[in-house]
Amino acid sequence: MSTADAVAAVLWVGVTLYAVFGGADFGAGFWSLAAGGGERGVRVRSLIDWAIGPVWESNHVWLIFILVVLWTAFSTAFAALFSTLFIPLSLAAFGIVLRGAGFAFHRIAPGERERRVSQLMFGLASLVTPFFMGTVVGAVASGRVPLGNAEGDPVTSWLNGVSILTGALFVATSAYLAAVFLVNDARRAGDEELERYFNVRALAAAAVAGALAVAGLFVFRADARYFYDGLLGEGLPLVIASILCGGAVFALLHSGRAALARVLAVGALVTMIWAWGVAQYPYLLPERLTISAGAGNYSTLVEILIVFGAAVCLVIPSLGLLYTLTQRSLLEGEVAAPAQKPNAEG
Amino acid sequence: MDLSLPMATDQLLVAREQMAFTLGFHIILASLGVGFPAMMLIANYIGLRREDPVAIELAQRWSKVAAVTFAVGAVTGTVLSFEFGLLWPEFTGRFGQVFGVLFTIEGIFFFLEAIFLTIYIFGWKRLSGWAHFWTGVPVAICGIGGAFSVVAVNSWMNQPQGFTLGADGSVTDVKPLKVIFNDAVPYEVPHMILAGYLVTCFLVASVYAVGMLRGRRDRHHRLGLLIPLTVGCILAPIQFGVGDSAARAIAKDQPIKFAAMECVQTTHRDVTEYIGGRCTSDGIKGGIGIPGLDSFLVGFSTNTKVTGLDTVPPSDRPPANTLLHLAFDFMVGVGSALIALGLWFGFVWWRKRDIPKTKWFLRAVAVSGVAVVLTLEAGWIVTEVGRQPWIAYEVMRTKDAVTASGGVWVTFVLILALYMALGVAAILVLRSMARRWREGESLDSEVPYGPGEGPPAPSGGAGT
Numbered sequence: 001m002s003t004a005d006a007v008a009a010v011l012w013v014g015v016t017l018y019a020v021f022g023g024a025d026f027g028a029g030f031w032s033l034a035a036g037g038g039e040r041g042v043r044v045r046s047l048i049d050w051a052i053g054p055v056w057e058s059n060h061v062w063l064i065f066i067l068v069v070l071w072t073a074f075s076t077a078f079a080a081l082f083s084t085l086f087i088p089l090s091l092a093a094f095g096i097v098l099r100g101a102g103f104a105f106h107r108i109a110p111g112e113r114e115r116r117v118s119q120l121m122f123g124l125a126s127l128v129t130p131f132f133m134g135t136v137v138g139a140v141a142s143g144r145v146p147l148g149n150a151e152g153d154p155v156t157s158w159l160n161g162v163s164i165l166t167g168a169l170f171v172a173t174s175a176y177l178a179a180v181f182l183v184n185d186a187r188r189a190g191d192e193e194l195e196r197y198f199n200v201r202a203l204a205a206a207a208v209a210g211a212l213a214v215a216g217l218f219v220f221r222a223d224a225r226y227f228y229d230g231l232l233g234e235g236l237p238l239v240i241a242s243i244l245c246g247g248a249v250f251a252l253l254h255s256g257r258a259a260l261a262r263v264l265a266v267g268a269l270v271t272m273i274w275a276w277g278v279a280q281y282p283y284l285l286p287e288r289l290t291i292s293a294g295a296g297n298y299s300t301l302v303e304i305l306i307v308f309g310a311a312v313c314l315v316i317p318s319l320g321l322l323y324t325l326t327q328r329s330l331l332e333g334e335v336a337a338p339a340q341k342p343n344a345e346g
Numbered sequence: 347m348d349l350s351l352p353m354a355t356d357q358l359l360v361a362r363e364q365m366a367f368t369l370g371f372h373i374i375l376a377s378l379g380v381g382f383p384a385m386m387l388i389a390n391y392i393g394l395r396r397e398d399p400v401a402i403e404l405a406q407r408w409s410k411v412a413a414v415t416f417a418v419g420a421v422t423g424t425v426l427s428f429e430f431g432l433l434w435p436e437f438t439g440r441f442g443q444v445f446g447v448l449f450t451i452e453g454i455f456f457f458l459e460a461i462f463l464t465i466y467i468f469g470w471k472r473l474s475g476w477a478h479f480w481t482g483v484p485v486a487i488c489g490i491g492g493a494f495s496v497v498a499v500n501s502w503m504n505q506p507q508g509f510t511l512g513a514d515g516s517v518t519d520v521k522p523l524k525v526i527f528n529d530a531v532p533y534e535v536p537h538m539i540l541a542g543y544l545v546t547c548f549l550v551a552s553v554y555a556v557g558m559l560r561g562r563r564d565r566h567h568r569l570g571l572l573i574p575l576t577v578g579c580i581l582a583p584i585q586f587g588v589g590d591s592a593a594r595a596i597a598k599d600q601p602i603k604f605a606a607m608e609c610v611q612t613t614h615r616d617v618t619e620y621i622g623g624r625c626t627s628d629g630i631k632g633g634i635g636i637p638g639l640d641s642f643l644v645g646f647s648t649n650t651k652v653t654g655l656d657t658v659p660p661s662d663r664p665p666a667n668t669l670l671h672l673a674f675d676f677m678v679g680v681g682s683a684l685i686a687l688g689l690w691f692g693f694v695w696w697r698k699r700d701i702p703k704t705k706w707f708l709r710a711v712a713v714s715g716v717a718v719v720l721t722l723e724a725g726w727i728v729t730e731v732g733r734q735p736w737i738a739y740e741v742m743r744t745k746d747a748v749t750a751s752g753g754v755w756v757t758f759v760l761i762l763a764l765y766m767a768l769g770v771a772a773i774l775v776l777r778s779m780a781r782r783w784r785e786g787e788s789l790d791s792e793v794p795y796g797p798g799e800g801p802p803a804p805s806g807g808a809g810t
Contacts, residue, residue, distance in 0.1 A: 060424075061457050067427045068453050071438050072446025079439025082431025086751035093428040094764060100421030101768055104414055108789065110778035149435050150750035296443030297509075297520035307450040314454060318461045318484075325468055 003302065004295035007073045008284070010308050014069060016273045018062035020177070020266055023170075025059050027178025028052050029099065029126020030171065031201065032119060040197075045119060047194055049107070051185035060096070073304055074294045076147060077284045081136070084145050084152030088132040095129030098122070127171060134170030138163030141276075142224040143286045161219045169212045173269060176205035180249065180265040183258040195258075202253055202261075210246060226286045230279030238275035242268050361433045361748045364758040366730070368425055370723055371765050375419030377722060380493045380539060381546025382412040383463070383486040388573055390482060394475050400565050404573070407783060408550075409467055409482070411776060416463055418772050422765075423456075433754065437737050437747035440517060444509045445499045447522045452495035459488035490539055497538040500729065501530035505599055506738040529599060533592040534729070540585040541725060545718045547578030548684070552715025553780075555708045571701065575711060579688030586681050590643075596732075597644045600739060601653035603732035606664045607674040608640055612654040617641045621675055625667035664734045673724035673731075680721040687714060 001009075028048045035044035071078040082089055102122025109115040135158040139145055142162040146152050157163075179202035186194035220228040231239055245268035252261040280286055284294045295301060386408040393401030427449075430438045462484040469478045502508075508524030509517050554570035597604040604610075609625035610617055617640035623633020638648035655663050664670060687710055694702040701707065737744040779789060 060420075061453075061460060064424060064427055064456065065453055067431075068446060068449045071430060071442035072450055073443070075439050075442035075446070078431055078442060079435035082428070082438075083435040083749045083751050086432055086749065086753060089428060090432055090753075090757045093425050093432070094760065096424050097421050097764055097768065100417065100424070101771065104417035104421070105771055105775050108414065108775055108779060110774060114774075149439070154751060154753070296446075297518065299522055300443045300447060300520045303447050303522045304450055307454065311454045311457070315457050315461070318458055318465075322461050322465050322468075325465060325472065 002292060003298060003305070004073075004292045005282075007069070007295065007301050007304050008291045010304065011066065011069045011073065012274070012277045014062055014066045015277075016270055018059075018066060019269055019273050021059035022062060023130070023174040023269065024178050024181050025052060026126045026130045026171075027174035027176070028182070029123050030175045031178055031182065031198075033123025033127060034201075043191075043194065044197070047182065047186060047189060047191065050189065051182060060100075063096070069304060073296055073301060074284055074291075075296055077289055077294045079149065080145050080147045080151070080285065080289075081140070083148075083150035084154065084157050085136050085139055086150065087154060088135045088139075088158045092129050092132040092136070095125040095132065098125035099129060126174075130170040130174050131167040132158075134167030135159070135163035137170070137276075138166035138224075140285060141166065141220070141227040141280070143226065143288060145285050145288070147285070147289060160223070162223050165212065165216050165219050169209065169216060172205055172209040172212050173272075176202060176209045177265055177269060179205050180253070180258070180262050183253070184262050187258060199253055199256075199258070203250065206246065206250055206253070224286075226283070227279050230281070231275060233279075234281070235275040235279040238271045238278060242271040242275060245271060357750075357754060358745050358748050360755045360758050362744065364754065364761060365429060365433055367758075367765070368422065368429060368761060369730075370726065371769070372419065372422040372426055373722060373726055374545070374719060375415050375422060376493070376496070377542035377545040378412070378415045378549070379419050379459070380489040380542030381544075382408060382415065382550075383482065383489050384543065385546060385550060385574055385577070386412060387479065387482050387486055388577065389569075390479050392569075392573070394479060398569075400569055403566065404570055406470055407779075409463075409470075410779065410789060412485075413463060413467055414772065414775060414779070416460070418768065420456075420460070421768075425761075432751075432757070433749055434737065434747045435749050437742060440515065440742070441506075441509075441738060444506075444517060444520050444525055445502050447520070447525050448495045448499045448502070451526070452492050455488040455492035455495060459485055459492060462488065489542075493539050493542060494535050497535045498526060498528065498531050500538075501534040502528045503738050504534065504729070504733060505530040506741045511741070530595070533588065533595045537585070537588050537592050537725075540581055540588060541722055543581055544578055544585060544684070545722050547574040547581065548711070548714040548718040550574040550715075551578060552712045555711035555715075559705065559708050559712065568701070571711070575691060578684070578714075579691055582681065582684040582688050586685060589677070589681060594644060597652065600733070602655065602658055602663060603729075604644075605653055605655045605657075606667045606670050606732055607728060608652070609667055609671050610640070610652050610654045612656050613651060614654065615641055615651050616648050617644075617650075617652040619643065620671075622672070625671050630671070662735065664732050666731055670728060670732055673727040676724045677721050677728065680717045680724075683717070684714060687711070 028051070032045050032048050035041040067078075070081075098121045102118045102125065106115060106118035106122060109118050138160070139152075139158045139162075142160065144152055144157040144160070144163075179198050182198040183195055183202055186192075186198055217228070217231075220231065245264045249261045249264045249268060252258070252264065282290045282292070284291050386405045389401045389408060390405035392398060393403075393405055430442070462481055466478070466482040466485060469481050473481065502525055505528050507528050508521040510519040512518055551571050551574040554567045554574075557567045558571065593604070593607075596607075606625075608617070609620065609623075609630045611627065611629050616638050618630075618635045618637050619639035619642075620630040620633035620635050623630040625631075641648045641650040641652055644650045644652055690702060690707065690710075694700065694707075733739055735743050735745065737747045782789060
């Protein structure tokens with residue numbers, strides 16, 4: 001494995017972490033939006049709020065990690081992506097602003113109306129942001145991003161079958177992952193009705209994501225041939241592992257074994273992400289730029305690996321401390337509800 | 347006057363406006379991100395040391411304000427990282443592998459800051475006093491570390507080094523340590539970190555000064571004023587010295603930026619220092635001139651030669667020299683005024699162990715909060731506009747860095763609207779927090795990164 005490959009692997013670890021943690025957050029936003037009004041909608045949202053709680057926005061630090069590693073290690077690919085895909089990436093950035101604002105303000109908002117606006121913003125942004133990110137991935141997979149400054153088509157590069165399907169797949173996968181997580185959270189909160197509520201939705205989202213993935217194979221075959229060949233070639237073991245995990249989640253949800261379903265749902269996503277990576281290898285931009293050709297200076301790559309090592313040593317113990325503290329106090333029920341709002345309905 | 351929308355005809359101008367606006371917005375939040383944790387820790391320390399519940403309460407509230415500003419700052423910071431590609435793909439495409447080294451380090455600091463801020467806010471009720479205090483210390487340290495990394499990137503743009511440029515424009519032989527500790531770091535980084543602290547200090551002090559002017563003269567307000575004001579008044583003269591040496595270093599490292607700041611048209615000795623005025627091709631018009639002072643400030647002798655704008659062709663000179671000159675004067679002027687405010691405060695405190703009684707003092711502190719923010723922007727205008735037409739000084743022109751993608755003016759208009767709403771919302775939220783605190787609410791569970799409410803009541807249970 002070359003140094004450039006090692007840095008690409010580091011980048012992929014970031015992508016994987018963002019897909020799992022950020023994806024679950026986007027999905028939670030989706031369910032918050034889909035819950036609608038009424039008493040149950042309020043309950044669904046307060047469960048979501050409680051479940052993603054304090055670790056919520058830390059998850060999105062992974063996005064910054066991805067961007068920084070990409071532009072530092074693979075500067076030319078970064079420039080090509082962000083100039084040709086100016087529109088979807090701008091829209092994704094707007095989505096992130098709205099989501100973040102929703103996060104910052106939704107609980108502290110001065111009044112009920114402002115709170116509702118924040119929640120709506122958060123929900124809508126959670127829906128559109130992964131979609132646009134998916135169109136970007138679709139543009140890469142189908143080889144529509146040439147090198148250079150805005151050399152690709154500003155519109156058709158990301159508004160095409162592969163991109164739209166990948167965008168939809170991102171939304172569905174996020175929703176599926178979040179629903180599986182929320183089944184567990186509802187159980188932890190002792191709310192059987194919401195447990196069933198999310199169980200049904202997890203199954204539905206899994207079915208939609210599965211259908212989109214199958215449809216995706218046909219679209220990729222027609223329009224992203226290199227990628228398709230990679231998926232069914234060297235990526236095949238990972239694809240099969242992903243399908244097995246996904247199928248097992250389906251069965252486990254049916255039989256009510258939510259805890260194991262959560263682990264396997266993450267497994268299905270992680271194997272899918274790495275199947276994508278393997279399918280693209282050795283290209284950063286399929287058939288246009290390889291990892292080794294796109295990699296920056298050797299000393300820069302080494303520096304990234306050193307910093308990544310330092311990050312692992314510093315960030316993981318800190319995150320561990322955070323999760324331990326939050327989980328313990330949640331489990332011990334120490335987080336009393338000083339400002340628990342009385343239920344509107346009597 | 348031409349009020350028409352900047353259309354796609356001037357790609358460079360619109361891209362620069364968008365960058366200026368988003369960075370100018372973020373820099374306020376970033377400054378608070380650097381300085382606020384220190385304020386909250388000082389209050390926390392005093393509270394623990396003197397067993398002072400009022401100081402502890404201040405620390406609690408400040409940590410919650412820090413959470414809100416940090417959450418908004420995280421968003422506006424993410425937008426900036428998108429803009430490296432969306433607006434300046436040629437710059438990042440070529441030099442990302444050079445300056446990116448610093449951002450990878452910044453990433454660690456940012457992540458740790460987010461984690462420990464969460465732990466600190468979470469820990470108010472769950473950790474014992476001093477253990478909790480120590481979980482806050484990494485927040486302040488990471489704030490400084492993050493500021494170092496980001497500002498060092500800007501320093502690198504002012505003094506690009508640590509790489510070799512091939513004949514075809516390709517970058518080779520990157521030396522990360524030369525990039526990280528580039529020549530502009532020793533003056534630019536401390537100047538900006540101190541600026542972050544000063545913005546926090548005087549902004550926070552001004553809030554309590556306004557409260558006291560409205561008759562809220564309890565111990566809470568007194569301490570809320572005293573802590574940041576004391577720190578700010580100690581740092582202001584230090585900042586003045588750092589700024590002064592920065593100006594001298596710029597006269598040496600970026601003589602054209604300096605010439606534009608002072609409107610020095612031709613290279614000569616015994617250069618007059620002008621305060622205020624308008625920059626014309628014949629030099630300053632309408633300002634107050636002090637003969638020889640400019641030369642003296644550059645080299646401690648009126649005989650010092652100061653490089654003029656005429657040493658480079660017009661295409662290599664920065665635009666908007668009057669703006670640059672006035673922004674520089676404003677920065678120096680406010681810096682001096684803050685020192686005067688500190689002397690006033692220090693003298694009265696020395697004689698009477700009290701805040702000056704006159705309302706004019708509180709009014710001055712109230713104004714200082716707005717003034718520091720404007721000064722922050724002025725300083726940033728000096729360094730950024732003053733570096734033009736270069737994005738990386740004498741290595742790459744801004745016009746060669748900009749995206750070829752259409753539609754930048756659309757994103758600029760959208761960003762303007764979005765950020766206005768974000769700014770208004772942030773201010774409304776902070777004001778409502780202040781109001782609810784006065785009404786006796788604790789807001790423990792409602793701030794970002796806060797512990798949240800307990801698990802929602804199961805169905806059927808709560809509704810009955």
